[in-house]
Amino acid sequence: MIPVFLIRHVLGTRGVAEMFGIEDSYRYALWAMWPGEAWGQAALILLVWVHGCIGLHFWLEARPWYRRSQWLWYTLAVLIPTLAYAGFAEAGRRSRLVEDGFQNPFTAEQYATIQTVFAASALAYWAVLATAGAVLAGFLIAARFRARFTIAYDNGPTVVAPLGTTVLDVSRTHRIPHASVCGGRSRCSTCRVRVIEGLAQLPPPSETEAQVLRRVGAPANVRLACQLRPTSNLRISTLLPADRGAASGAVADKYLWGVEQEVTILFCDLRGFTRMSEGRLSFDVVFLLNQFLGRMAEAIEDSGGFVDKFMGDGIMAIFGIDGTPAEAAAQGIAAARAMGGVLESLNQSLRDDLGEPLSMGIGLHSGTAILGRIGAAHRNEAFARLTALGETVNIASRLEGETKALGVQAAVSARCMDLSGLLPGEKVSALAVPIRGLSVPIDIFTAVRATDLPAPVA
Structure with a gap:
C-alpha cells in the first residue's frame, strides 16, 4: 500500500x-x-x-x-x-x-x-x-509439480518437500517441532541440525550461515536449518529441543536459550575451612558453613545481586541481570563491602567457637557473559538454575584466587571500579596482576579489608 x-x-x-x-x-x-x-x-x-x-x-x-x-x-x-x-x-x-x-x-x-x-x-x-x-x-x-526431496528426521517422521525449500520451512509446514529463536533470519544458531546422511550432496553454506556456524564452533556436518536448501534426500537430527518450557506449561523464558549481556560477577571463598573443620563434629561444620554462606548470601541479595551457586565453602553471585552495567558494578562493590562487615560480625559472635578468626577472599569483575538456564533441556522443570558463563566469570574467579597471594580480602578489576563511578579511596591499592588465560596483565584495585572499598554515594 x-x-x-x-x-x-x-x-x-x-x-x-x-x-x-x-x-x-x-x-x-x-x-x-x-x-x-x-x-x-x-x-x-x-x-x-x-x-x-x-x-x-x-x-x-x-x-x-x-x-x-x-x-x-x-x-x-x-x-x-x-x-x-x-x-x-x-x-x-x-x-x-x-x-x-x-x-x-x-x-x-x-x-x-x-x-x-x-x-x-x-x-x-x-x-x-x-x-x-x-x-x-x-x-x-x-512447485507442486517440480522436483522434490525427502527429509528423514532422526527418531521422527520422513517428509517430502519441493526443491528450494529450507529445512526450517519443511519443519514448519509439517508441524515438526523445531527451535528457532530469531524466527529463521540466521541471527541465532538454535535451528541448527546435524546432517546424518546426504552431507556430500548439500550446497556449501553461504557467508552468513558460515559466520554463525564459526561463531558457535559447529563441525562440518552441522548446518542452519533456516539457510539450508537441500538438493537431494537427507537424514537429519535437530540439536536443540523446540519445546523446553512448553512441555510443563511454563511461560517462555529468554534465558533457556542463553542471553549475552554485561554483568558483574562476584566470587567469595572462605579461607582455611578445611583446616578449621578438622577435629570438629560434622554438625558443627555444617552449622559454621551455613552461618557463613547464609549471611553472605543475604548481603549479596540485599545489595541487588543474584546468588548463582554455592561451591563447597565458596559462593558465586551475578549482578546486573536487571539494570544497567553501571548499577551492577556499584551493587557488586556494595555487596563486597557488606560481606566484609558480615565477616567481622561473624568473628565477633563466634569467637568462643573458633580457634582462629574466619577469613575470606572476594573477586569482582565486570564484562560480557552468557546468562542461561543450564540443564533445562533435560529436566521437566523449564526454569533450571540461572548461571553465567564466559571469560568474565573466569577472571572474577582468578581475582578471588589472587587475594590469597596478595594478602587482601577483596580484589576488584579496574573495569568494575570504573563502571561503578566510585573513587577507590586512600585505603585501596592499584596494581596490575597477570591472569592465567590472558595475554596481558589486568589492572585491579585491592583492599586489605573489604569494608575499605568505596561506599556508594547516597
Whole structure:
C-alpha cells in the first residue's frame, strides 16, 4: 500500500514541478494536501513508520541494551509520528484560516492532466501488483509439480518437500517441532541440525550461515536449518529441543536459550575451612558453613545481586541481570563491602567457637557473559538454575584466587571500579596482576579489608 500513497505524493509535488514548472514549496504542499489528502498523508506516515520500526526491532532485539531500554524506544515510536502529523495538521489548518493570497497555480487543462496521470499511475501500480501475484501463483502451482526431496528426521517422521525449500520451512509446514529463536533470519544458531546422511550432496553454506556456524564452533556436518536448501534426500537430527518450557506449561523464558549481556560477577571463598573443620563434629561444620554462606548470601541479595551457586565453602553471585552495567558494578562493590562487615560480625559472635578468626577472599569483575538456564533441556522443570558463563566469570574467579597471594580480602578489576563511578579511596591499592588465560596483565584495585572499598554515594 505504501506505493499507492507515495505515488500521488511524489507526482503532486515533484511531478507537477517538472511538468508545469510549479514551485513545489511547503506552502504549495499544504495547499494541495489539506484537507483533501490529509487522511492519505496520515496513512502514508503510519505505513512507512511502522514498516521501519518492525525492521529496527528485529535487528536490535538480541542486543541487551535494547531490551533494557525498550520502553524508551516504544515511547519514541509512538511520539515521533504523532507529533509529526500534529504539526502537519496544524500547519494545514492555519493555511486555510489565514488569507495569505496563495492562488491555485493550475490551469484547468493542467489540473485535468495531473488527474489523468494520477489515475494512470495507480492503474499501472495495480497492474504490476496483479502481474506479480500471477507470477507468484504460477510459481506455487509449479512447485507442486517440480522436483522434490525427502527429509528423514532422526527418531521422527520422513517428509517430502519441493526443491528450494529450507529445512526450517519443511519443519514448519509439517508441524515438526523445531527451535528457532530469531524466527529463521540466521541471527541465532538454535535451528541448527546435524546432517546424518546426504552431507556430500548439500550446497556449501553461504557467508552468513558460515559466520554463525564459526561463531558457535559447529563441525562440518552441522548446518542452519533456516539457510539450508537441500538438493537431494537427507537424514537429519535437530540439536536443540523446540519445546523446553512448553512441555510443563511454563511461560517462555529468554534465558533457556542463553542471553549475552554485561554483568558483574562476584566470587567469595572462605579461607582455611578445611583446616578449621578438622577435629570438629560434622554438625558443627555444617552449622559454621551455613552461618557463613547464609549471611553472605543475604548481603549479596540485599545489595541487588543474584546468588548463582554455592561451591563447597565458596559462593558465586551475578549482578546486573536487571539494570544497567553501571548499577551492577556499584551493587557488586556494595555487596563486597557488606560481606566484609558480615565477616567481622561473624568473628565477633563466634569467637568462643573458633580457634582462629574466619577469613575470606572476594573477586569482582565486570564484562560480557552468557546468562542461561543450564540443564533445562533435560529436566521437566523449564526454569533450571540461572548461571553465567564466559571469560568474565573466569577472571572474577582468578581475582578471588589472587587475594590469597596478595594478602587482601577483596580484589576488584579496574573495569568494575570504573563502571561503578566510585573513587577507590586512600585505603585501596592499584596494581596490575597477570591472569592465567590472558595475554596481558589486568589492572585491579585491592583492599586489605573489604569494608575499605568505596561506599556508594547516597
